[in-house]
Structures are given as C-alpha cells and as structure tokens.
Amino acid sequence: MIIDNISLPRSNIPANAKWTQNAVTIAGGHGQGNATNQLNWPYDLLVDDDQTVIIADYGNHRIMQWKNGDTTNAQVVAGGKGAGNGLNQLYRPTDVLIDKGTDSLLICDWGNRRVVRWSRRSGATKSEILIDNIDCWGLAMDDQRYLYVSDVGKHEVRRYQLGDQNGTLVAGGNGQRDGLNQLNYPTYLFVDRQQNVYVSDFYNHRVMKWNKGAKEGIVVAGGQGQGNALTQLYYPLGIFIDTLGTLYVADSGNHCVMRWTQGDKKQGAVIVGGNGSGAGANQLDGPRGLSFDRHGNLYVVDYNNHRVQRFSIK
Secondary structure, three states, rough: OOOOOOOOHHHHHHHHOOEEEEEEEEEEOOOEEEOOOEEEEEEEEEEEEEEEEEEEEEHHHHHEEEEOOOOOOOEEEEEEEEEEOOOOEEEEEEEOEEEEOOOOEEEEEEOEEEEEEEEOOOOOOOOEEEEEEEOOOEEEEEEOOEEEEEOOOEEEEEEEOOOOOOEEEEEOOOOOOOOOEEOOOOEEEEEOOOEEEEEHHHHHHHEEEEEEOOOOEEEEEEEEEEEEOOOOOEEEEEEOOOOOOOOEEEEEHHOEEEEOOOOOOOOOEEEEEOEEEOOOOOEOOOOOEEOOOOOEEEEEEEEHHHHEEEEEEO
C-alpha cells in the first residue's frame, strides 16, 4: 500500500468492474532465482504512481523495484546482501510500504523480528530499526502517519507513532482462537480513512474489520471454515479496500482473488484465477499480496510461480 503524508491511496473501481482473465507478467516469471529478472518466493507489493512496482522478495532477502513495461531490468532498493541482521541486510522480508513524508521504505524484516526504515534517496546503503523484537508480518499506515503492524506471535495488531517502540493495541491480543476479540496468525493489513483496521486472519480463514476503538472485530469475509464455497476462504492473505468499501482478498488456498461487496458480506465472487493452481495466464498458485493502480488494474503476487501478474480492468 502506498502512502503519502496527506491521504491514503484511492482506487476508483466501479462496483460492476471486471478484469481480463489472462494476466500479463510484469515482474519475475523467469523461474525461481536471484537474478535481477527473477524472484524467489515474493510476498507483497505496492504500486508507486502507476510506473513502478516494489516487491518484497522474501526468498532473496531484498526489496526489488520494477519499472512498468520492463520485465528484464529490476533494481535492488533494500537488502540484497544475503540473509543477515546487519543494517545493510534483510532476512525474509514479508511486507513493504512507502512513507512519502520521509521518502523512505518501511519494511517488515520478518526473519530479524524487526521493522526497519530504508531511505529511497540515492546512495542509501543501510536501514534504521524502528521496532525491534516483534514477529511482524504486515504493515499499513494511515493518513496521520501512524504505522500499523501485525504480530503473528502475539496474534494482534498494534498502532505506532513513528519512533514509539510499544504501540497501542487495535486488534486481537486476546489469545490465539476464533472469538470476535481474537485473531489466529494475523498477516496482511489495510487501514481506511476512518482508521478502521482490516486484518487477514489466516488460520481462521476470514477477514476481520476492527472499527477504530472497538474491542471486538466484525467478520467481513469468510469465517465459515476453510473451503472453496463462495461463503468461504482458504488461508486468506493480501487484502485491499476500494473507495466504495469493497473488499478484495487473495484467497491463497483456492488460487484466486475474491471480491466481497459491502452489501453482501455473506458471499464473495471470484474475479481472477480460480482455475486451479498452475502457471497459465489465467491461473495463480498461492497468491499473496495484491494491489491496484489508480486506473483499477489489479496486481497480484503469484507466490509459487515467482512472479507478479497484472490483470487489466475492462
């Protein structure tokens, strides 16, 4: 998710929007590896000004930047010095976002149990630690520049002022179960303009919405056990909310992206994928992060295929 110091990203996607079912590979797709045209178990992505895609390349311990239209020459913008805990290294990064207020990348350095900030300015070769000793997975930021971090060890989400190590509990934190005040391995996050927090509740096969200040969450997708019915999710991961409040979910176990509208929280609809796991243009294999550009084109991290796919809006 891309952030500036004024407002959150806006994707004006029509309620009845449809996407092409055959995607174009815009990053990776050249097998699993560490060359500049390859990815190795990518986790999440963000779209910067419709021209650049930034990817958390988990297996290569680096953050990659790909220019739209150029699938051959990517740039390492953080890490890439092998797995390690040095300030010039990352270890299995899972999420990345841009803080345009400081022109920097905020990275969940999962393997090192820390959140780091890496300047985007030319010549930057190392990071600074923002939050340490945290089993972070997902990151989000609101338009007040509060940072939200999911903790898969404590099954909670906390909100931080930049520079604060403790944070404020905003979701979960009541044990690892499926109660409305609980989470079970919270992964990806999205925060809307009202500071409501959406969480992919991975092992509960649901997406939860925690209204600002609430003590309990609301199930907004899934929650009917794991499965492939339109009422179910199967290990949900990446999420996105558009300006209409429509929820988009990377349903990793069903190899598809689903849409859940505000008026129908009981049942979703498959918008791309859902054709079995595979490497075809109309297939996904364990999708993870997802995002949209301002035109409504959909970008999906195709994890097991080591690529990022773009599905054009019709």
